[in-house]
Amino acid sequence: MKRVNSTPRPGWKAFAQSVGFNFHTFDGEPYWDESAYYQFSLQQIEQDLEDPTEELHQMALDLVDDIISDEQKLRQLQIPSQFWDAVRASWRSKEPHLYGRMDFSYNGTGPAKLLELNYDTPTSLYETGFFQWVWLEDQLLRGELPQGADQFNSLQDKLQQAFAELDLPQPFYFASVTESIEDKGTVDYLMDIALQAGLNSRYIQLEQLGDIDGQLVDLDGFPVQGLFKLYPWEFMLQEDFAGTILTSQTQFIEPLWKCLLSNKGILPLLWQKYQGHPNLLPAFFDDGSALQNGWVRKPLLSREGANIELVTNDGKALKQDGPYNDSGYIRQALAPLPQFNGNYTLIGSWVVADSAAGICIREDNSLITKDSSRFLPHIILD
Amino acid sequence: MTNTKTFKRSKTARLIMMVPAAGMVLAGCGEKPVEVQVFNSQDECAAYYNPPAECKAAFDDAKALHPQVAPRYASRQECETDFGTGQCETAPVLAANNTVPTEQTQQSQQSSGFFMPMMMGFMAGQMLNRGGMAGAPQQQTAAANRSPVPNQPLYKSRDDRSTFRTATNTAVASQPGSTSIRPSAVQPKPAAMARRGGFGAQAAQRNVSSNGG
Numbered sequence: 001m002k003r004v005n006s007t008p009r010p011g012w013k014a015f016a017q018s019v020g021f022n023f024h025t026f027d028g029e030p031y032w033d034e035s036a037y038y039q040f041s042l043q044q045i046e047q048d049l050e051d052p053t054e055e056l057h058q059m060a061l062d063l064v065d066d067i068i069s070d071e072q073k074l075r076q077l078q079i080p081s082q083f084w085d086a087v088r089a090s091w092r093s094k095e096p097h098l099y100g101r102m103d104f105s106y107n108g109t110g111p112a113k114l115l116e117l118n119y120d121t122p123t124s125l126y127e128t129g130f131f132q133w134v135w136l137e138d139q140l141l142r143g144e145l146p147q148g149a150d151q152f153n154s155l156q157d158k159l160q161q162a163f164a165e166l167d168l169p170q171p172f173y174f175a176s177v178t179e180s181i182e183d184k185g186t187v188d189y190l191m192d193i194a195l196q197a198g199l200n201s202r203y204i205q206l207e208q209l210g211d212i213d214g215q216l217v218d219l220d221g222f223p224v225q226g227l228f229k230l231y232p233w234e235f236m237l238q239e240d241f242a243g244t245i246l247t248s249q250t251q252f253i254e255p256l257w258k259c260l261l262s263n264k265g266i267l268p269l270l271w272q273k274y275q276g277h278p279n280l281l282p283a284f285f286d287d288g289s290a291l292q293n294g295w296v297r298k299p300l301l302s303r304e305g306a307n308i309e310l311v312t313n314d315g316k317a318l319k320q321d322g323p324y325n326d327s328g329y330i331r332q333a334l335a336p337l338p339q340f341n342g343n344y345t346l347i348g349s350w351v352v353a354d355s356a357a358g359i360c361i362r363e364d365n366s367l368i369t370k371d372s373s374r375f376l377p378h379i380i381l382d
Numbered sequence: 383m384t385n386t387k388t389f390k391r392s393k394t395a396r397l398i399m400m401v402p403a404a405g406m407v408l409a410g411c412g413e414k415p416v417e418v419q420v421f422n423s424q425d426e427c428a429a430y431y432n433p434p435a436e437c438k439a440a441f442d443d444a445k446a447l448h449p450q451v452a453p454r455y456a457s458r459q460e461c462e463t464d465f466g467t468g469q470c471e472t473a474p475v476l477a478a479n480n481t482v483p484t485e486q487t488q489q490s491q492q493s494s495g496f497f498m499p500m501m502m503g504f505m506a507g508q509m510l511n512r513g514g515m516a517g518a519p520q521q522q523t524a525a526a527n528r529s530p531v532p533n534q535p536l537y538k539s540r541d542d543r544s545t546f547r548t549a550t551n552t553a554v555a556s557q558p559g560s561t562s563i564r565p566s567a568v569q570p571k572p573a574a575m576a577r578r579g580g581f582g583a584q585a586a587q588r589n590v591s592s593n594g595g
Contacts, residue, residue, distance in 0.1 A: 154391060182592040
């Protein structure tokens with residue numbers, strides 16, 4: 001694994017705009033960054049990332065039964081008790097899931113360490129599955145990359161296959177929050193793939209969803225029988241339509257049981273069950289005491305690095321503020337992100353259905369990866 | 383030549399909606415009328431040389447839509463004033479009919495206290511233009527995917543027993559068979575009002591740029 005400087009394609013920004021990538025620059029700072037790429041060996045990809053991703057995914061799925069049959073665990077994850085039965089029902093009736101992403105600390109050697117699961121509303125999907133793929137093809141054509149360079153990125157193929165095989169109700173609706181350009185981009189991408197898979201797909205703003213007699217309905221008042229929502233379950237469970245979730249005849253993607261796995265409480269539960277697993281870091285539910293050197297504190301429910309606090313091995317404290325300060329916390333042993341050229345590098349590894357489907361790389365100037373962290377492409381070359 | 387290398391990346395990554403294909407023109411103004419068929423019954427539909435299975439499918443669609451879109455009246459008398467004596471029935475609670483009917487939902491159908499006219503016929507909007515959709519997914523767009531005219535129930539008023547009318551009282555034909563209509567004039571709309579805005583408050587309150595991670 002190494003970081004290689006690279007010449008950005010001339011005019012890539014205009015191209016990005018033309019293919020719907022409207023968030024390539026974030027508050028004036030680059031988000032998509034092709035001034036460098038990461039290079040992996042095939043062995044690094046397959047043995048250190050792909051295989052562990054699928055194994056960890058199965059370990060996480062195996063935990064669901066443990067959690068739903070143990071009220072203490074449901075309480076530790078702060079799942080509201082009025083939804084316990086619905087969570088159990090969604091798992092026991094095998095409601096299918098679509099995708100997720102796990103984040104790793106990995107420097108090219110030794111086992112990748114699982115930092116967290118983003119199993120409900122993972123984003124950076126379009127950048128990974130489409131824009132990164134096009135970058136590779138372009139740079140191969142232009143002779144800027146060695147012939148034979150490949151990429152661990154079967155994301156779009158696997159998503160299309162999943163949409164074709166899931167047998168979803170149609171029309172199938174996709175919803176995101178009106179204000180977020182990034183979320184709309186992600187949902188547009190998924191809808192595009194779903195259309196290509198032959199699914200009758202429609203967009204609805206999340207805020208426009210209606211309720212008639214406990215049934216979710218679209219703008220015309222027709223029942224929404226299938227819904228992809230790029231909106232966290234823990235929010236939905238505390239909003240005005242929370243009760244509608246219990247009565248509406250709607251198949252959700254991701255399904256309700258995913259709220260167990262997107263919760264950081266899954267990290268201590270994984271450690272309890274599989275203590276010592278090479279890809280896991282020691283993790284515990286937080287007791288509120290001061291953080292020791294080499295530990296991280298994370299909210300049960302947060303995203304984009306918000307509200308994370310850590311103390312490095314040599315005692316340096318680092319804290320990221322954010323809007324997710326209203327849940328409990330876990331603590332996890334610190335696996336500091338490796339540094340390449342002064343950048344801290346995080347690897348996101350995608351899962352579609354139950355298969356590993358590719359990686360994305362984020363760089364930040366700090367140990368905590370955030371929404372604004374740069375996205376860099378990668379190649380596989382032996 | 384032996385090329386057994388398996389790639390770790392997608393074979394293709396194309397977009398059809400986010401990247402409009404060259405030459406694809408957005409639907410302009412000036413709505414084109416489309417051909418639909420209207421019938422009193424499934425048997426009549428089949429008698430017009432339509433495949434019986436398609437007649438049944440269109441009829442079933444219309445029947446399922448009927449309790450959702452039929453005009454609602456507070457009393458039987460008001461309903462019969464518009465549709466004729468003996469031509470009205472009780473309207474069920476909407477949620478029970480919102481899903482594909484199963485035995486449970488049919489048994490547990492509750493009356494909403496409202497009345498609605500009986501369904502007197504149906505419009506088959508998809509019988510003529512259904513072919514080829516599954517075979518050419520790359521040509522589909524969100525707009526093309528939505529059939530312009532849904533199969534739907536039709537009604538007849540007390541004073542005019544020959545004219546087929548939609549649930550919103552648009553006259554569509556005075557005899558069975560083919561007729562030409564503008565799709566926008568015959569889009570069924572549910573009778574009940576929805577509550578809205580029940581999701582999204584947390585995002586607004588936390589003011590985050592993304593709800594993903």
